[in-house]
Amino acid sequence: MNAASRRTTYPGASLARHQRSMGDPRLRYPLWPTLPRGCPRTRTEGVDFPLEVDYAYEETPADLFTGPVRRAGQDAGLERWAPLLPPLAAPGLGEGATALLPLGDGVWIKDESRNPTWSHKDRLNRVTVSAAVHQGAPGIAVASSGNHGASAAAYAARAGLRCVVLASAGVPPAVASFLQAYGAVVLPVPENSRWPLLNEVCDRLGFHPVSNLTRTHTGHPFGAEGYKTIAYEIHAELGAPAAVFVPSGYGELLFGIWKGFVELRRLGITTRLPRMFGCEPAAGGPLTAAVRAGVPAAVVPVAPTDAYAIDCAAGGHRAVRAVIDSAGQALMVTDAEMAYARDHLASQGIWAELSAAAGLAGLRQQSASGAEFDGPVVCVSTSSGFKGLGVGDVPLEAVEPTWATISRVLKASGIA
């Protein structure tokens, strides 16, 4: 068998077995069909509980975690971890295996801008679009004004499915091009119309939803499974870190990474677990609100913020569980704190979107308040600077092409 044909099979069959309620872990549902509106038996008037995926962990191949993060002659994507993911029925784009970069003082940046559409969302969409393919849906639908929508469109295109993106009118110009790049139908509608229309597209057309349909966030039951591969990759390079700081909107990423480490412990690969820090814009803060109030999830008002990728009113129970179970914390970071962190990353050669720098901003906040960590700390940088607000707003002003002028500019910049 040559390399090309070998790449059409998965290295291992999926061990996914059930959907399990996060409202009551005794409640299990079959793996198929996916339940797009959370656990139907535990929801209350105020809270919808998500589902997660259960595996036949005892059948995990003994060598799954001993090899390199990326192997030659294998598909470069999430196939690497196929046994502990739902079936990867949709073709991949080589998602994952992103770089982990040292920032000094024991701090590491997990640079998720190195994914196929330059954000962490590709890990989620590989798995959720696979569910759409598995269930025979003619298309997928997503409510998003940025990374999630474009990533979903890319995976839908790759799988030959149609894609409808319910977006907002005010997305940054470069992101508008990004959303439209992969052939999706992009429909900008008012924020409060997005979810009713998403329901309608799914119900009427049989499209598979790959984003949230509920009041508090439940999202796709499989989405966080894609994110947990970040934990596997971090562990392969560093072991279990002392803490992980994660930009947090709905909190799927935060929970996914946590779940990955919990699985590593369950499988005997690590004995240590990191503390999980969910870093959300101070303009909103549904995770902070839920943790403070001791409730499973909260909905809050959101003031204006430039961190548009994570400015969520509705939180979800997954994030709360990650924070509580890991003895972590929910942190609110201001736009100024995120901008400072973003600028620091740029000074180290990493151009991140404002929202993407929320993790590092959270760590700086903790460090300033005297927190210390007994081991390496990882900040997840979720996305590329190309997606920021204000990108394209600073044109280059021509300078007179003489040494006298240029020398003056250089002097003003502290050079020469």
Place this chain on the structure above:
Amino acid sequence: MNAASRRTTYPGASLARHQRSMGDPRLRYPLWPTLPRGCPRTRTEGVDFPLEVDYAYEETPADLFTGPVRRAGQDAGLERWAPLLPPLAAPGLGEGATALLPLGDGVWIKDESRNPTWSHKDRLNRVTVSAAVHQGAPGIAVASSGNHGASAAAYAARAGLRCVVLASAGVPPAVASFLQAYGAVVLPVPENSRWPLLNEVCDRLGFHPVSNLTRTHTGHPFGAEGYKTIAYEIHAELGAPAAVFVPSGYGELLFGIWKGFVELRRLGITTRLPRMFGCEPAAGGPLTAAVRAGVPAAVVPVAPTDAYAIDCAAGGHRAVRAVIDSAGQALMVTDAEMAYARDHLASQGIWAELSAAAGLAGLRQQSASGAEFDGPVVCVSTSSGFKGLGVGDVPLEAVEPTWATISRVLKASGIA
């Protein structure tokens, strides 16, 4: 030794020994200082000959090519291939180890948009900025209006060096933000002033040039060395392909990939070599001109083209050598052919800049003329769609948030 401290050393010492003239391979120069203006002894009135790097190949570690492309617990970047690169004195950003994606029919896309600044240029700049660090330069200077300049700025920032970018005023708005993101001094000047001023910045300030200073292209003597790691990675996944199609401006990338395969043959890792196809905008075509005329390098007029990343008037001898020595071909592709290829890539989930699709455009041209290849074919896609002209020019028009309206839009798009 823990993982973090292990990452501060290279897996292997550099075996680089000399700079060798490509004008006369009998002429060798010491490895240091790098010769930024090509081979001083073979230049003629019309042609400057570049240098390449010679290694103590006989000392290559026996297991260098047997491991995975990316290993856990190691720096994720070009360190992987350190013995066959110049010394990596500048810190990295996890460049390389990009995804190789099947496009069907034996065609593969090497997706270089997965690098730290989302183009292939990061492989070059890791190596050239390392030369600046090794030689103790206070900064680097580069003439570029896009990927090369931003990538150089990122690596300079990472290394703590200053960076001056001589750019053009007309770069796309998102790219203008990109160029300014890493703290470089960006000076837009008329095209024909860029190189004289680059010389002046280097001569007066002692800055290290990481782009070209000569009439026909010679570039940095180490630049193509970074690119050859693409060949190592392709070989690890596919073996030696039948052909590689490469977007070509000055042709450093084309030559670098070729050199990598030649080294693999020299080391006994492969017996087969690919044919190399340099794909340049039909608006110019210095490589095609040189190959047709049988000269070492050519300079041509350039008509308007949207493929601004590769619209070069001056060619270089490296590209000519890659085409001739590999029994390959220089191909001129029109903007329409590149746009068709770009749209095809997008339909497969890969959003590439117009120039980045030149490789696939070249392959389609060859296939249309009846060419067949005895084995897999790789097209290098050099850069992300975010860098294209026109990005940000297509705003999203809000639609009325009713099912009646949305249903009409979906019907018009062939959905429902």
